Amino acid sequence: MPVKKFSDVEATEIKAAKDTTIQVLIAPDEAPHFAMRRIVMQPGGSMPVHTNTVEHEQIVLGGRARVGLGDQIYEVEKDDVLFIPAGQPHFYETIGDEAFEFLCSVPNKPDKIEIVE
Amino acid sequence: MPVKKFSDVEATEIKAAKDTTIQVLIAPDEAPHFAMRRIVMQPGGSMPVHTNTVEHEQIVLGGRARVGLGDQIYEVEKDDVLFIPAGQPHFYETIGDEAFEFLCSVPNKPDKIEIVE
Numbered sequence: 182m183p184v185k186k187f188s189d190v191e192a193t194e195i196k197a198a199k200d201t202t203i204q205v206l207i208a209p210d211e212a213p214h215f216a217m218r219r220i221v222m223q224p225g226g227s228m229p230v231h232t233n234t235v236e237h238e239q240i241v242l243g244g245r246a247r248v249g250l251g252d253q254i255y256e257v258e259k260d261d262v263l264f265i266p267a268g269q270p271h272f273y274e275t276i277g278d279e280a281f282e283f284l285c286s287v288p289n290k291p292d293k294i295e296i297v298e
Numbered sequence: 299m300p301v302k303k304f305s306d307v308e309a310t311e312i313k314a315a316k317d318t319t320i321q322v323l324i325a326p327d328e329a330p331h332f333a334m335r336r337i338v339m340q341p342g343g344s345m346p347v348h349t350n351t352v353e354h355e356q357i358v359l360g361g362r363a364r365v366g367l368g369d370q371i372y373e374v375e376k377d378d379v380l381f382i383p384a385g386q387p388h389f390y391e392t393i394g395d396e397a398f399e400f401l402c403s404v405p406n407k408p409d410k411i412e413i414v415e
Binding site for chain 1: 304328
């Protein structure tokens with residue numbers, strides 16, 4: 182896969198989220214250390230408070246969202262960079278009429294998602 | 299660093315390249331497995347054929363470029379994804395009047411850049 186376009190990659194729904202898809206742009210079997218995914222939340226989309234067993238390195242490509250990281254809430258927009266440590270509770274809620282689109286890179290390690298009630 | 303903006307991060311020149319800067323958005327001491335950098339080449343900017351000892355996971359954020367990967371040449375634009383294996387000779391040459399901007403994530407391992415004559 183030397184070069185791909187977003188449109189080359191299948192989008193699948195994230196069941197734990199609302200109106201949200203994920204595309205695995207660089208998969209764990211394509212790269213030795215980490216994977217790159219693109220996540221798109223339609224306007225009104227959200228993902229409830231959850232934890233992952235791997236850290237996230239994220240960059241916002243478009244749209245806006247309210248993002249909860251631990252006990253802080255941030256409003257993020259295009260060109261914002263987020264680091265979410267492994268195990269930190271976090272959530273997303275879109276703001277406005279535009280889809281919220283971001284990259285999320287994770288190490289090639291087992292990930293377990295737990296929704297925080 | 300839960301959230302940063304591009305403008306929060308210092309840009310430094312890449313000496314081996316022409317009219318090109320790098321910003322370390324997520325540094326090796328901020329994340330356990332990999333770093334995220336943003337590279338901007340001004341129109342006319344370029345980077346000669348070189349190798350790295352680490353792989354690159356890249357995504358084009360804006361502009362266009364001719365990118366050589368091994369013995370293939372690709373024209374890339376916004377929303378294109380590139381995987382460059384460790385050790386693969388590669389180069390960049392901007393196309394057109396717009397800055398060529400891309401993300402480049404690398405594992406937290408020693409990197410040695412060698413220009414290929």
